Amino acid sequence: MNIRYPNGRKYSKPQKETTAKKGIEYGKRGMTLEEDLNSTNDYYLRQGIAVIHKKPTPVQIVQVDYPKRSSAVIKEAYFRQPSTTDYNGVYKGYYIDFEAKETKNKTSFPLGNFHEHQINHIRGVLAQAGLAFIIIRFSHTDEIFLLEGRFLLEFWNRMLDGGRKSISKEEIEKVGYCLPIGYQPRIDYLKIIDRILQS
């Protein structure tokens, strides 16, 4: 049975290494950004580098059955809109908080990918001296960027002031950081966080 996620995308299991063909590069085998980040966070956790987790999908539970001698079964529930970003945790005493998004667009990242409460959350985290950022993947080219929360807020405010409803890829390349895809960890975003902390 296929599991479908709120975005309507079909769930596909991460491909095993033995199924790799045609000399496709590591990390470019149909893994979603979420899978790559979960794998990265698992690596950070196992290596004692950081404790960062994806939050569970928020679900509004309406009906639960309690069959005898077995565990509770949720029979009716609905997806709720998250009120925060998806990932958070701690790294060297720093509070880490980020959202990850993919786009099929080639030249820009649409700001419609964010909800206003997520923007408010990022603003709140920055006000508490937390490290808030987004990780964006351009799926056509498999390019991944880290953009600091303060820049996201700037682009968001530009939109509210009547400006463009997206961030151009040039802008992301200018103020963001390119994240190379590796083997372990797949997306070493904490290396960028180190650079940001040092600057």
Add this chain to the structure above:
Amino acid sequence: MNIRYPNGRKYSKPQKETTAKKGIEYGKRGMTLEEDLNSTNDYYLRQGIAVIHKKPTPVQIVQVDYPKRSSAVIKEAYFRQPSTTDYNGVYKGYYIDFEAKETKNKTSFPLGNFHEHQINHIRGVLAQAGLAFIIIRFSHTDEIFLLEGRFLLEFWNRMLDGGRKSISKEEIEKVGYCLPIGYQPRIDYLKIIDRILQS
């Protein structure tokens, strides 16, 4: 319809203020610890004091229906065991992480309330210089305590070494902090965090 949560406790809506009778004190009207903490975190958020949220209940989704012209309905799902604590966030640049538990016991807090992976999570957070703690409520007397993660680990290790499987209330009173119940915020645990940070 009543919603039942994994702990099997009946879900009871927070009582409205108008239903208060018999001169029961604020905060002692059948609110669960979780409701009190959510209200506290809401207050912190609205006042710009901290950004701390309860994580959604982790659910393994098995079947989702997509009725026409309406939103997705989850038709089969199961409760998963959380791999972390329930609450985390950021306060003045500090990473905050805690678990909240209630007990009907009068003289001790059973360590069976924690899963090993939660203990490992707390250990990991402390290793990353995060602030990890637990908030314990003795429901019979409505007394609430904050216990730092390092003490929880000590008591846990004592159990692993063959010692008692609980923390006595005297021990909690000795090394923990009593949290008075107020109006707004209901459980002002960040006041205790301030004291811990200053010491």
